[in-house]
Amino acid sequence: MKITGDLERMEEQYRLYPVTIVQARYSGTYEDGLWCAFLSDPDTVPEEAFSDDVTCATWWGAHAREVGVGDTPDDALTALKRRYTAGTIRDFSRYARGN
Numbered sequence: 001m002k003i004t005g006d007l008e009r010m011e012e013q014y015r016l017y018p019v020t021i022v023q024a025r026y027s028g029t030y031e032d033g034l035w036c037a038f039l040s041d042p043d044t045v046p047e048e049a050f051s052d053d054v055t056c057a058t059w060w061g062a063h064a065r066e067v068g069v070g071d072t073p074d075d076a077l078t079a080l081k082r083r084y085t086a087g088t089i090r091d092f093s094r095y096a097r098g099n
Contacts, residue, residue, distance in 0.1 A: 016084060021073045025050040030060040033069035037076035039089055065089075 020042045024031040031049075038045045048059035049067070065088045068080025083089045 016081060019077065019080065020045050021076055022050075024069070026053075026056060028069075030057050031067075031069050032060075032064065033076065033079075034071050035069065035073045035076040037068035037070075037073075037080035039080065039084070 016039065018039075018041050019037055020040055021035060021037045022045065024034050024036050028034055036049065038049075046059065046063070048055050049063070050056065051059070065083065067089065068076045068078070068083055070076040070079050080089065
């Protein structure tokens with residue numbers, strides 16, 4: 001029984017790889033939190049999420065449900081896991097920047 005639980009946790013961690021957690025550029029104005037967790041490598045985190053005000057507001061308006069956000073890095077990761085389970089996040093590492 002314990003082995004099954006351990007395997008399920010390992011499988012969940014593997015699905016949530018890679019994860020990049022970064023501080024929000026606008027302190028939650030558009031992001032709704034201080035930290036953002038993306039299902040992506042650091043080099044594939046969308047630049048628009050940290051761009052100028054208009055671009056950032058537009059990007060977060062369209063993609064907020066695809067990113068885990070929270071007041072701490074742990075909160076952002078927990079939100080990412082919750083959104084992953086709900087099926088609302090996107091693996092940004094599979095897409096070119098700007099998409």
